[in-house]
Amino acid sequence: MSTSKSFLNPDSAELYSLKFPKQKSVRIRRDLKHFEEWLKAVANIETSFDDAVFHASLYKIFFLYNVALYPTSKVQENFIPPEFSLELQQQGLTDSGSLSCSQAASRIMTAIRWQQYHLQNYELQYYRPKIDTYSLMNELIPFYRKLRELVKNGELTYKKATQPETVFKVFKRREVPGPHSIRDLVILMLTWNAGCTPTEIVNFSFQNLELRGALDWAYHRPDKQGIEPVKLDPYTVIAILELVGTQPGIPSGEKLLYCFDDDSARPFSENEIEIILERHYRFAEALYGFDPYISIDADDLELDYSPSEEDMMSDMLTLFYDAMIKNPGQPHSLSLDVDDDIDWDVAVQRTRKGQREKSQPDAGDTPRDDSDDQADWDSAVIKRKDS
Known part of the structure; x- marks a missing residue:
């Protein structure tokens, strides 16, 4: 180093x-x-x-x-x-x-x-x-x-947080420190977005997730029938998928969160999850503050996602959703790297060309100007992959 x-x-x-x-x-x-x-x-x-x-x-x-x-x-x-x-x-x-x-x-x-x-x-x-x-x-x-x-x-001060929504925004908008930042980010997101307890985080696995649509992911609390699943923020889902991509050897039904001691992995205890939460809470509170009215970065926290960020997350989750529907037994084989074989511009151009050919006006019809049409990027990429 x-x-x-x-x-x-x-x-x-x-x-x-x-x-x-x-x-x-x-x-x-x-x-x-x-x-x-x-x-x-x-x-x-x-x-x-x-x-x-x-x-x-x-x-x-x-x-x-x-x-x-x-x-x-x-x-x-x-x-x-x-x-x-x-x-x-x-x-x-x-x-x-x-x-x-x-x-x-x-x-x-x-x-x-x-x-x-x-x-x-x-x-x-x-x-x-x-x-x-x-x-x-x-x-x-x-x-x-x-x-x-x-x-x-x-004392575990994170349990007394009075503004959980602001805490959640701070954690997802700021870099998470530490050598296991992706894993810790998932722990933070599950706590502040899904409301998971340390017990639920210790036992969290990919099977706790329900894929209801490309942009509609939900967390099911284990052993709690009749309780409405929690809709997850897109950033939380991407953090989970990134963690899955860094642990390719873990079977789909196994726990996703592990403590690493001297290059060996072992399951977390509930107390260890609380310690991680407390340390990150103290770090963020000391550096940024959780009061949106006095924080120097308050304006930045008001905006949830910019349009470009929403587009990026939409594209990523759509690709993941398509792969998981086709290969439901191998969620661990996914990667956050975009497929190099996908030429987004060519795919969109082909889609636009196909749309123009399908929409040619009959004799006597007024020609239609579709120059401002928004191409369906997701379907274009899927067609490109299937071709």
Whole structure:
């Protein structure tokens, strides 16, 4: 996971660290290296650490990734990929396990102070960005104090959510962190969209789903006759199908959600599901907030799906529905990758041509202008596949 490219100028960072006593100098170099490695491997930031000024949100994400938001020994405590965590330990940048709140804050402060020093003392090639340390601290200090108290709280706060619809929108509109993000997303969607309990999530399988139409998928609660099935949001269905595609060896009737320990899979316990829910709830609440009236991203949450997103999900679910009707015994063989053999443009052109030929006017009829007709993309693709 490591790369040879470094975002830090090693000479300037070394000179900066040497301005301090030896023990502090070692800590500064460790903190800067840890933050730099996280930027590359986890945050996927390509911008140079030397030349960029990061928003407070990036420092918050670093904090939330590295601390144990809901400490327990049952499942992985933080959102850092295990292989990257091992790499950090081998480089001597961290000990085993998560960072404490003070350790995470130390690395963030070192990164901010380094950038402030570097941008004030080194000529940059194109421009000199400014870092507003006062504004950063005004935002980060209350955040740190809040999280420092939150991680001590052993209560499952997600159960007291007062705005479940807003929580659902936040989870489906924001990236889910962690090495098992697809699996965790399904757990979150089943909880906040279908209203599943941890017990139902532990036993969730593909057979709990009913395909009533390409865009009409429902969840049936097991062992509860006479209860109306829950209609699933399209994004929830796509998350489930993506998870199915990543686990091709699981039979169609088996459970879909597993806990992975040292590359081995085992069924979840109900308590482990609750821990996953709580950690993601705390992460999202701390970073975005769940109050649509005060969140800086409130406007983005008002719109459920854009027209282009609805079209994309409609196309994907139509293709899945067609494949499942033809091959009902093999749901695990599906993939989210669009069939390369399907030429969408050619398929639509053929459909339009066929429509024009069928609708040629008889003698004496007024010619019909069908230039604005909307082609049926789904039927066009099916015809293309069957031809």
